[in-house]
Amino acid sequence: MTPMDALPLGGSKRERVHVNKELLGKLKTAGIVIKESLCYDMKPTLQVMYQRYTHVNEIYARVLDMVNERTWPKELGKAPNQTDIVSLFVARTIWHNTYVKILPLVEEYEDMQAWLEENPDCKSDLQIWGVIKSKYTIADLTEWLQKQKGQKKTRSPKKHASKSPSKSESKGKGKEKEIVQKEVETKKKSHKKKKGVASTSG
Numbered sequence: 001m002t003p004m005d006a007l008p009l010g011g012s013k014r015e016r017v018h019v020n021k022e023l024l025g026k027l028k029t030a031g032i033v034i035k036e037s038l039c040y041d042m043k044p045t046l047q048v049m050y051q052r053y054t055h056v057n058e059i060y061a062r063v064l065d066m067v068n069e070r071t072w073p074k075e076l077g078k079a080p081n082q083t084d085i086v087s088l089f090v091a092r093t094i095w096h097n098t099y100v101k102i103l104p105l106v107e108e109y110e111d112m113q114a115w116l117e118e119n120p121d122c123k124s125d126l127q128i129w130g131v132i133k134s135k136y137t138i139a140d141l142t143e144w145l146q147k148q149k150g151q152k153k154t155r156s157p158k159k160h161a162s163k164s165p166s167k168s169e170s171k172g173k174g175k176e177k178e179i180v181q182k183e184v185e186t187k188k189k190s191h192k193k194k195k196g197v198a199s200t201s202g
Contacts (some may be wrong), residue, residue, distance in 0.1 A: 056089055110147060111128060
């Protein structure tokens, strides 16, 4: 399945998120900060989707750290897994078919990342997208990423095989020539000595 085949943002009724308030309470009791507004947005913008994605990863990383360090409170029972945490924010099918397939690709592009995070210093909609819309979708982002990938390919032409040798290579070759020359000179000298010995003996 390609990103373009991903499920629609709204999903079906069966895919709507039912926030597990008990789990939310556990995470808060464990000292983990939860951005609850991201749980209840039923019509998320592209920015909210990205912020959900990064927030889920942050929460899960914190839980893993606590489990590894054995600081997860025993009275809270078993620590939640990634699927439990994902389910607080988005339906699992949409998470796997859309979020994790497309959103990690944004990390290569700082300007887009800043825009999705709603950074105060980020570029404007027009600067990022080249067009102003009331709402940008996953399909828009997929198309944008494909364009960026295409531009990267055209910017970096293939390297030719007949490239000039590097400095280290040329230095190495220079040393080899010096050694060969010295060997030739020593051979000539020894040859002259032999000739001299032959003439005196005659």
